[in-house]
Amino acid sequence: MTANSYLEYFLVLFGWVMNNALWGILSNTGLFALPLVFKVLGVWLKVREEGADEGNKGLLALPRIEHAIYVSYLVILFCCIPLLPVDISTIKFDSARAKQCGISVPTPQNSGYKGLVNDFGGRTAEVPMWWYLLHMMSKGTTQAMIASIPCGTQLRQMRFDVQNTKLRDPVLLQEVQDFANQCYSRAYFRLKNSNSQLSDATINSVGWIGSDYFLNTSDYYDDYTSMTPRRQWPYDDSRDSGYADTGQGGYPTCKTWWSDSSVGLRKRVLESFSDSTRKEMQRQFPGSQWEEPALRWLVSPRNAGLSGSGVTYIAGRGDTASGIGNSLSRFTSTIGLGMKQVEALPGFDALKQALPMIQALLQMMIIIVIPVQVMFSAYEPKTIVTISFALFALQFITFWWELAGWLDDRLITILYSSLAASGLASGVPIADFLSSPRDGWIMNLVLGMMYVVFPGFWVGMLGWVGVKIGGIAEGFIKGGAQAQQAGQEGGAMAGEAVKSGVKRIL
Incomplete structure (x- = not known):
């Protein structure tokens, strides 16, 4: 039997x-x-x-x-x-x-x-x-x-596993919020004020805090740094001049903060997924193709709120009605309608x-x-x-x-x-x-x-x-x-x- x-x-x-x-x-x-x-x-x-x-x-x-x-x-x-x-x-x-x-x-x-x-x-x-x-x-x-x-x-089943993964660690969740405030919001504000038109691919890329556009384009994440000390990185005089050495760590650039191979925020957030979910994703997606879509959901404002944080970040709050502001408003409105549909449907x-x-x-x-x-x-x-x-x-x-x-x-x-x-x-x-x-x-x-x-x-x-x-x-x-x-x-x-x-x- x-x-x-x-x-x-x-x-x-x-x-x-x-x-x-x-x-x-x-x-x-x-x-x-x-x-x-x-x-x-x-x-x-x-x-x-x-x-x-x-x-x-x-x-x-x-x-x-x-x-x-x-x-x-x-x-x-x-x-x-x-x-x-x-x-x-x-x-x-x-x-x-x-x-x-x-x-x-x-x-x-x-x-x-x-x-x-x-x-x-x-x-x-x-x-x-x-x-x-x-x-x-x-x-x-x-x-x-x-x-x-x-x-x-x-x-x-894979999407169910991904979208039911939450950031349980309140310290890590707060660090994601800090990264959004100290890096993503500043980079997004500069992009909005320096460009009037963006392609659809770029709009899709800048829709989350780990944006490849901000990581690989000069004057964004490679220029901005953390505004509060981070214990994972020691204080560096050449890099952190102008910031007080409090003995609680240094002030890494946003690119290092996110992408560091050993203690980067990206690596630590990925560890929130269970072993079974990671193995199944790796089996379906060779290499690291699965990481970006999984991370997009895990650090999204809606998921951050469901994970226990009372405050979530949102991009483009001061957008104008034209140019990139209009495009991003449509993008966030689409996401909002999608969220309402998810809540309304069985x-x-x-x-x-x-x-x-x-x-x-x-x-x-x-x-x-x-x-x-x-x-x-x-x-x-x-x-x-x-x-x-x-x-x-x-x-x-x-x-x-x-x-x-x-x-x-x-x-x-x-x-x-x-x-x-x-x-x-x-x-x-x-x-x-x-x-x-x-x-x-x-x-x-x-x-x-x-x-x-x-x-x-x-x-x-x-x-x-x-x-x-x-x-x-x-x-x-x-x-x-x-x-x-x-x-x-x-x-x-x-x-x-x-x-x-x-x-x-x-």
């Missing part, structure tokens, strides 16, 4: 533990036999309602009662009685897809679920034969279909994270109530077929989410490539996506349809098929019972005819 998510890894076992407990209650109290009594009573009453031309009442009732009891017994044997033992070591977390796409995924024992592994270490459940086989068949079919999908880049990234959890919880719920559902249906095969289709449909949803993720990657690449071609982005589609505050209403609607509507339509369609096939199976069994009864009646009539013929001969 395999599982596709950490939560499913534990909830499947827990569901079968509760399933065994519920079946134990029904069997120990004798309640499981109550539907059989009512079924036999129903057959007897139905036979009593038959007309006198139906023949002997006893011969008519006996095969029907036997057939009802035999079918119910088979349902109980294969679908209710726990037979195959399962524990936490038997269930395996399926990492085949991760290995296929070269993604490093820790085992549940090495993840944050380690405590649950210990809690479930001594728990053992037993699974009825039919549901064990159904689980294996469903997971096997699902994994085979998933393996046929090309590997994607999981762009939304959290699609969070929804993607929550859906497998909901799937595991629903699967656990169905597993727990199987004994009650089967008992209340009087052990009808139709109920078994319907529940089987429901479980298969629920487990197969994983394939639709994998397919939706691959399609989403392709659509994102196409969208941001077209934006870059039209001059509305910097030209690196994936980098633009990681630092983008919005995707547009159409992209969000398409994403919602792929992750929610696809599975919903699939479950509804397969549920309808399950009900229909369950009805066909029930009719087939009833047809077999009627054929058996007709055969017995025909045999009895043939016997009577033979007896009467023999008497006449004698």
Whole structure:
């Protein structure tokens, strides 16, 4: 038995533990036999309602009662009685897809679920034969279909990880604020007053404190220095003349302050990302291509405010209505509208994270109530077929989410490539996506349809098929019972005819 998510890894076992407990209650109290009594009573009453031309009442009732009891017994044997033992070591977390796409995924024992592994270490459940086989068949079919999908880049997952990283260190957060006030604001003010027109690429570059334009253009970050001492750099008389030597450090240039390879602000801010996020970004973006879009978000005014600082920096507060001021006003207005849209829309990234959890919880719920559902249906095969289709449909949803993720990657690449071609982005589609505050209403609607509507339509369609096939199976069994009864009646009539013929001969 395999599982596709950490939560499913534990909830499947827990569901079968509760399933065994519920079946134990029904069997120990004798309640499981109550539907059989009512079924036999129903057959007897139905036979009593038959007309006198139906023949002997006893011969008519006996095969029907036997057939009802035999079918119910088979349902109980294969679908209710726990037979195959399962524990936490038997269930395996399926990492085949991760290995296929070269993604490093820790085992549940090495993840944050380690405590649950210990809690479930001594728990053992037993699974009825039919549901064990159904689980294996469903997971096997699902994994085979998933393996046929090309590997994607999981762009939304990467953006979710990047945009949920915060500057937790208040000292580092304050230093980012100081850099924005002492370097970025001064460089931005000089740029605004010395240029009347800028290209779109330059406007995009100067939109954050680590701007390549300010770092690589003379008279900006190479000219301005920190206005307060920095412990990471010792006091230098040639560089820091005019500043007081307080013994608390020197006054590095803004370029050194940001770009120093050992203690620079850029390096220390990058260390705020988790190891898993950095590895995934490095796997997708060779070299250091991932650093700028990730840093753009991490030191952005909005993220700085979410990280705990009550004050955030903003550029161009004194802009005029023409030239660069007008261009930057439009740029910041676009970002503002994007932020409002993000706040107004449902959290699609969070929804993607929550859906497998909901799937595991629903699967656990169905597993727990199987004994009650089967008992209340009087052990009808139709109920078994319907529940089987429901479980298969629920487990197969994983394939639709994998397919939706691959399609989403392709659509994102196409969208941001077209934006870059039209001059509305910097030209690196994936980098633009990681630092983008919005995707547009159409992209969000398409994403919602792929992750929610696809599975919903699939479950509804397969549920309808399950009900229909369950009805066909029930009719087939009833047809077999009627054929058996007709055969017995025909045999009895043939016997009577033979007896009467023999008497006449004698």
